[in-house]
Amino acid sequence: MLEVTERIRSLYEQGLPFFKKSVFQDLVRQLDNCRANDPPVEGQIISIPAVDGSVVEVELETGLVMHHIDKETELVVMDPYLDYRTFQHLTIHDDPLYFSPHLAYCPTRLIYPLRSRRSSTKEILDPWKPQALEEVQDGLDAGIKMWEDSKDCRQLQSLFRAASVPSISKVVAFGCSTMAFKVDQRGTSITQHALILTMRDIVKQMTKSPDKPGIQCFAQDPIYTEVDKEVLRRSGITVLEDPRAFLEVDDETVVVSFAPDIPVRQIIADIARPAVLIWNTVWDEDEATAFWHALHPSFNPGCANRLTLASTDPESSRLIDMIRDHYSELTTLEPKERFTGATVYIRRD
Ligand SMILES: C[S@@+](CC[C@H](N)C(=O)[O-])C[C@H]1O[C@@H](n2cnc3c(N)ncnc32)[C@H](O)[C@@H]1O
Numbered sequence: 001m002l003e004v005t006e007r008i009r010s011l012y013e014q015g016l017p018f019f020k021k022s023v024f025q026d027l028v029r030q031l032d033n034c035r036a037n038d039p040p041v042e043g044q045i046i047s048i049p050a051v052d053g054s055v056v057e058v059e060l061e062t063g064l065v066m067h068h069i070d071k072e073t074e075l076v077v078m079d080p081y082l083d084y085r086t087f088q089h090l091t092i093h094d095d096p097l098y099f100s101p102h103l104a105y106c107p108t109r110l111i112y113p114l115r116s117r118r119s120s121t122k123e124i125l126d127p128w129k130p131q132a133l134e135e136v137q138d139g140l141d142a143g144i145k146m147w148e149d150s151k152d153c154r155q156l157q158s159l160f161r162a163a164s165v166p167s168i169s170k171v172v173a174f175g176c177s178t179m180a181f182k183v184d185q186r187g188t189s190i191t192q193h194a195l196i197l198t199m200r201d202i203v204k205q206m207t208k209s210p211d212k213p214g215i216q217c218f219a220q221d222p223i224y225t226e227v228d229k230e231v232l233r234r235s236g237i238t239v240l241e242d243p244r245a246f247l248e249v250d251d252e253t254v255v256v257s258f259a260p261d262i263p264v265r266q267i268i269a270d271i272a273r274p275a276v277l278i279w280n281t282v283w284d285e286d287e288a289t290a291f292w293h294a295l296h297p298s299f300n301p302g303c304a305n306r307l308t309l310a311s312t313d314p315e316s317s318r319l320i321d322m323i324r325d326h327y328s329e330l331t332t333l334e335p336k337e338r339f340t341g342a343t344v345y346i347r348r349d
Contacts, residue, residue: 003254004104005091011051012087012318018107018272023049024243027082027108034060035079038165050105058103061112074119081089081222081252084110086263087316088309099246130180130225137231143160143190144197147301151332153198159331160202164348166275168203168215169252171196172245173237175260178226191338192258193219196237199278215335220245228240249274261312273326273347280313281332282323288315 012018027046033042034044040063048056064095066076085107089114094098103109117124130136147153173196177189200215207215217237224232226317229239240248254276256265265279283291323345330346333339 001093001096001097004101006088007052007236008105011047012091016051018051018087018090019246019270020049021271023108024082024246028247031078031080033267034062034163035248039063046110046342048103048106048109050103051107052105054105056103056106058110060110066114069116070283072119073125076117076124078115081113083109084262085109086266086309086314087318088314089180092292096125102264115206128181130178130227131182133230134179136227137234139186140190140193140235143187144194145241147194148198156331156332157197157202157332159344160206163330163346165206166347167252168207168254168275169255169330170218170248171199171203171256172248173217173256174229174245175218175221175257175262178223178225178228181230182280187338190336192256193232193235193237194279194328195333195339196256197235199256199276200236204256216248217239217244218248219274246271256280257313257343261265262311263275265313265319266316269316269322273322275347277323277327277345277346278333279342281341282319282345283315284320285317 021300027048030046034040034046037044040060042063044060046060048058050056061077061081063304064077065074068075069075076324090104090107115126117123151331176192176196177185179186179189179193196217200217203215203294218240219232219237220240220242222242223293224239232239249272251273252273253272255264255268255274255278257279259280265282268274268277287309296310326347327345328348332345333342333344
């Protein structure tokens with residue numbers, strides 16, 4: 001195990017990207033080919049590239065019945081999505097039971113959601129019903145108005161007007177969550193989506209060239225319901241399935257991401273140098289350790305990186321270097337509770 005983690009560290013220190021668009025593209029192609037078989041065919045193989053240059057073959061598990069809950073209901077394995085392992089996941093193994101030698105060098109793997117379904121009809125049982133489309137639309141409209149009328153939004157617009165910003169052609173957002181359920185976090189999700197629209201307007205005003213096509217907006221979050229997708233579509237935001245939003249990110253992109261369940265910042269640091277980053281403030285190692293230690297005071301980290309294992313979107317040395325070497329901080333986003341302590345970074349050209 002030690003030998004493997006030392007090798008991974010060394011490959012990382014040599015600058016080898018752990019996340020690659022070409023790998024995402026290839027996995028999308030393989031999974032789409034398998035999905036073409038309905039019902040799923042047993043024993044289909046997916047090839048996953050590893051950072052040591054090898055390729056690991058895994059058998060697709062879609063459609064497997066894991067467990068019979070009762071006479072009428074069973075737990076079934078759904079279509080996988082990508083599982084992004086952080087540098088911390090790949091190099092810190094506190095419990096050998098969770099160490100998989102087979103996949104040890106694979107930062108991108110597959111993860112399967114489980115759902116319950118009726119055994120007789122195979123109908124998926126969904127305990128959560130989204131609100132009606134017009135109710136969600138009204139909530140989003142009111143939230144956009146509230147955000148656009150706020151001093152925080154106006155301040156952000158005037159900071160961008162005064163800044164020197166590289167060329168931008170799209171806005172790509174990750175993990176802004178669903179707006180379709182009446183829960184406390186809904187306001188946060190609405191304000192985060194309103195910010196996507198504000199960024200599109202800011203970029204439109206900056207780009208006065210009549211020849212340039214419009215600014216595209218994309219959003220990726222597997223939790224989106226059909227209702228979310230429709231209200232976002234009406235606002236000009238296209239929802240993309242994981243990992244397709246990563247394929248859209250390039251050097252002319254504004255990336256928007258707040259407390260995602262996946263390591264968006266480590267992935268982006270490997271695949272592009274976007275024009276603008278609006279995401280959780282990038283801490284140095286001491287700041288990150290202090291934050292996680294305050295949350296888990298009894299835990300002795302042993303090494304700084306170990307504590308950041310608790311984060312789904314942790315810093316890495318490559319991310320910290322990228323921000324230090326290529327970006328300037330424009331401002332922190334307010335209100336903090338709506339933007340989970342995020343900072344706006346602009347690439348220095
Ligand atoms: C902790 S919540 C944060 C939600 C919201 N941004 C906030 O600040 O309250 C994490 C979000 O990441 C989303 N997420 C999980 N996997 C993702 C993926 N592969 N791509 C984009 N978002 C993802 C979850 O569905 C969820 O909405």
